[in-house]
Amino acid sequence: MIWIGGVLVSPGDRSLYGERMLQGHRVWDSRRSKFAALAHLGCEVDLLPALRVLYLGAAHGTTVSHIADYVESVYAVEIAPRPMQDLLSLARQRGNIVPIMGDATRPEEYAPLLERADLIYQDVASPRQAEIALAHRVFLREGGILLLMVKTRSIDATADPDEVTRGVIADISPSYRLKAAVPLDPYHRDHRALLCEGVK
Amino acid sequence: MKYGMQRYWFGDVMDGACTRAEGDARTLADRVSSLSTRREGFVPLHWEQARECGAVPDRAGYLAMLREVTSLLAERKIQAWSARGDAVLIQKVRMLEDLDRAANLVAERFQEWDRALHPGPRDQLREAAPRQALEEARGRAAGAQASVISSVDGLALARAALVQEVSTGAGEILPNCTALVGGLVAARLLSAAGSLDALARLPAASLQVLGARAALFAHLRTGSPPPKHGILYQHHRVHNAPRGRRGNVARTLAARLAIAARLDRYRGVRDEDFLQHADDAVRRAGRGT
Numbered sequence: 001m002i003w004i005g006g007v008l009v010s011p012g013d014r015s016l017y018g019e020r021m022l023q024g025h026r027v028w029d030s031r032r033s034k035f036a037a038l039a040h041l042g043c044e045v046d047l048l049p050a051l052r053v054l055y056l057g058a059a060h061g062t063t064v065s066h067i068a069d070y071v072e073s074v075y076a077v078e079i080a081p082r083p084m085q086d087l088l089s090l091a092r093q094r095g096n097i098v099p100i101m102g103d104a105t106r107p108e109e110y111a112p113l114l115e116r117a118d119l120i121y122q123d124v125a126s127p128r129q130a131e132i133a134l135a136h137r138v139f140l141r142e143g144g145i146l147l148l149m150v151k152t153r154s155i156d157a158t159a160d161p162d163e164v165t166r167g168v169i170a171d172i173s174p175s176y177r178l179k180a181a182v183p184l185d186p187y188h189r190d191h192r193a194l195l196c197e198g199v200k
Numbered sequence: 201m202k203y204g205m206q207r208y209w210f211g212d213v214m215d216g217a218c219t220r221a222e223g224d225a226r227t228l229a230d231r232v233s234s235l236s237t238r239r240e241g242f243v244p245l246h247w248e249q250a251r252e253c254g255a256v257p258d259r260a261g262y263l264a265m266l267r268e269v270t271s272l273l274a275e276r277k278i279q280a281w282s283a284r285g286d287a288v289l290i291q292k293v294r295m296l297e298d299l300d301r302a303a304n305l306v307a308e309r310f311q312e313w314d315r316a317l318h319p320g321p322r323d324q325l326r327e328a329a330p331r332q333a334l335e336e337a338r339g340r341a342a343g344a345q346a347s348v349i350s351s352v353d354g355l356a357l358a359r360a361a362l363v364q365e366v367s368t369g370a371g372e373i374l375p376n377c378t379a380l381v382g383g384l385v386a387a388r389l390l391s392a393a394g395s396l397d398a399l400a401r402l403p404a405a406s407l408q409v410l411g412a413r414a415a416l417f418a419h420l421r422t423g424s425p426p427p428k429h430g431i432l433y434q435h436h437r438v439h440n441a442p443r444g445r446r447g448n449v450a451r452t453l454a455a456r457l458a459i460a461a462r463l464d465r466y467r468g469v470r471d472e473d474f475l476q477h478a479d480d481a482v483r484r485a486g487r488g489t
Contacts, residue, residue: 073263081278084274085278098267098270101273111242111244112207112209113209116244138239
């Protein structure tokens with residue numbers, strides 16, 4: 001990962017969505033991206049050049065575009081038509097982004113398009129986030145990493161975020177071993193990042 | 201362990217042997233749409249299989265071809281979404297709300313400006329409504345003021361045209377909901393739900409308080425009384441009902457609306473029988489019999 005004077009950046013020759021440029025690099029803002037927030041909080045997931053990433057909940061492709069600057073390929077899944085249009089424009093400019101319009105709660109609909117990933121990044125506003133992670137276990141290679149950005153408010157709008165997170169960890173435990181759980185405050189309120197390893 | 205045939209976007213793989221699916225990106229996209237994959241027994245592909253069966257020459261070729269197929273699939277889905285019509289109707293409703301907000305904002309500022317320009321005693325003790333202040337200034341306004349007034353007139357024209365289109369659109373896309381609560385309220389409910397699919401899946405209890413988000417969350421957090429109605433309040437049967445009956449009317453109406461939304465989503469035409477019964481039920485709720 002590239003840091004310039006305490007600022008996380010990704011290699012890229014020009015700004016894609018209005019982000020600042022710093023010495024020929026794209027600034028990766030921790031308020032716009034949970035991945036960047038996690039790195040700023042000291043939990044860095046190294047994005048090696050050979051990685052294949054499956055990204056669930058790609059939205060407009062902000063974080064996708066930065067990850068794609070580092071890795072071999074990103075399979076970007078998004079369900080909503082409006083952000084999907086932005087994602088398609090982005091994919092036209094980045095040869096290593098595979099845009100997939102689909103519902104992450106129904107992976108069977110796009111399964112014939114996916115290969116196994118080294119890293120699954122999940123950032124989906126759904127009450128069924130644990131179920132989604134479990135359903136995609138088959139698309140993670142042995143020893144691969146799941147980075148689950150738990151949106152606690154999407155699961156229960158009023159419950160305690162820590163309690164909701166504990167529930168998610170318990171639910172995914174048959175398939176994933178937890179390595180770290182990081183609250184993303186103050187960058188993203190009521191979000192918890194779960195760094196997990198796939199288990200057999 | 202044997203898994204049987206695996207069907208992927210580029211071809212079928214059986215016992216390690218791959219049969220390539222012939223054709224260009226369009227044909228392959230058609231193929232992907234027609235596959236019905238099941239989770240049980242599914243084995244994810246290795247891209248090398250596509251190379252082995254001659255579908256692609258190398259990794260770069262694999263990604264390029266796949267990207268073409270997935271982009272095409274996405275574009276088709278976006279087209280279908282746009283053609284369904286509910287997305288456009290929702291944007292029209294939201295534009296209507298924005299036009300109202302914009303016109304009110306400009307009128308309020310105009311009133312303050314006019315007060316500074318023409319101070320002095322007024323006939324009424326009560327402050328006139330901003331839009332009325334605009335009317336009063338119409339005759340004497342000049343320069344930029346006159347131009348602001350004609351801009352607000354322009355917004356009003358756009359609003360009138362839009363109301364027409366929203367009502368017509370709601371009648372087409374939400375025939376049963378529109379028959380129950382009118383085109384504008386039906387369209388606003390659709391906008392709050394986000395899509396026709398989402399509206400048709402909402403339980404009646406959610407429909408009843410749609411548009412009363414702040415009150416609902418205040419209730420959930422602090423235990424204040426729950427909201428009786430949100431957007432539904434705009435329907436005359438609800439806001440004309442006696443205070444003590446409004447909650448009942450809203451609940452009954454929401455229950456019938458939940459059915460109406462499903463009819464609209466899955467059948468798309470008016471159901472006169474249903475509408476007659478629903479109307480009776482709402483009437484009874486208003487009387488309390």
